[in-house]
Amino acid sequence: MSDIKQHTVCIIGGGMSGLFTGALLAKNGYKVTVLEKNHIIGGGLQSFRRGDVVFNTGMQACAGYISGMISYQVCKYLGVSNEIKLLATDSQKQEIIWLNNNKSICLPKGRDAYQTYLVQLFPHEENGIKELLDCVFRVGHTFDYLFLQPIQRYEENVPYAYMSADELVRKYIHDDNLVAILEYVGWTTGHCLKAMPALEFCMMLTLYILGSHRFVNGAKQLADALCNVIEQKGGIVENDTEICEVNGEDGNIDYVVATDGRRWESEIFVWACTPKILLTVCREQVFRKSMTQRIQEYINPFSVFVVFCHLKKEKFKFINSSVYIPKSSKHPNLPQSIVFVTTPRSESDQWAESMEIYIPANYEDLAPWIATHVGERGDEYEIFKERIALEAINTISVYYPELSDAILNINVASGLTIRDYYGNPNGSCYGQQGLYIPIKTKLKNLYMTGQAVQSQGLAGIATTSVLTSEIILGRTLIEEIAQA
């Protein structure tokens, strides 16, 4: 039994939520062990290099990283805000949405500018636009912790969690063209408006209108900075450690076991991965049956292909926006657009050297390879992915003709890559999120954190990490964080 180590808190999952929660607990005196199944930490904060070019595999933009809001203040509290380099997205065109008639919509930052711009385009919807944005901001602001406020109003708008975003939008907006433009918000959670809870829509749109940032040279810098906080406080971050058993008895977790047989004991355990996986690795009953049922029945976000394009030097201008290109899909639950972003390499880039293209996909289209693993999917799979990638590049080239000649080489990830890397069911571009599951489970020393507790993105994860840490610590942190 010499391989059993004693730790105070053991966090399963070294993605953004595991690292934020670990850093918060480490700063507050806990001995933290983070167990990450992949070779590299970070999850959605992952980025990789090809030569000196950086590609993001997950998070592209962080919305609401603003002084006075939770994600910024938590980073400041943890002492990492000066270590991460971010670039504010173009305030005049945070999102560029191309329409089929070759005209583009450029959505600006700021509530007034955003509203004025939409009213100029759709003057006959003036009242509806104003009322919709009033509702969006009112509901968005009831996520008290996002705005560093004590929890007072959160519960009152939970009913918006079981209304669809489409239903909310159509309550105020009647012009289908405007509804179609607002579909871009769905990309932030991997759902079409019809499948996206109105609550998520309000929160994400509020945050994006307040302003978004992009990581200069990749998102992994944040994962590394959080890891440093944990390690400087004596904690451990273990890579290549996939937990396959969560064992205990009498309503308590005693230890977890990795696929290679190693095991960890701890006073407290935090699950920072997809809840559905917890249900398969834990023999004890974690949630009451009704909640287990809801977790099982959760509609997964859509899957994507991601095309990582290495660009030739000084051939394609850096665009400081997310760009949406129309692309029709026959599937009713897929957005009718693809998205691309260029990753900033410095605060003053003129040219892009990398581009990531996101193409919505049906997981079922990957059926011939679903039982396969990385590196053994065969030539047909590579040909299939390349065809999807070339179609997308051709589609974007209609709007940006310089792209075709600017590409040096490409790598393509499919929903299978996402499934195997993140553990997201059905290769979803996001895992289970916005489930509003409780942080406390039926097991006395097992707690939940991450996007399933409330919401995703940097702001959502910072919020749930604070909430989970507060419950474990038995005291509030929000005032200290606000004053950091």
Place this chain on the structure above:
Amino acid sequence: MTRQEIIEKTNAFLVDEYEKDPALLTPDARFREDLDLNSLDYMDLMVTIKRVFDIMPAPAEMNLVVTLGDFYDFIERKLSEPKANE
């Protein structure tokens, strides 16, 4: 579905899936105060209602449900309404 069947199905899932004491399940039991079901629990309830009764209530409709008796009435009324695609 008869009212008695609605009552039996509702009470069965409240005991089995929501771990409520059968003795508390009287028509005048209030969801919030007596059964300790808050609006976050309503998220589970919406899924359960869809699965057990094949009904998808609007949030505003659920806000009018205060007691278990209101809930039985609500389900009975919804089941008697013609479905949108019929």
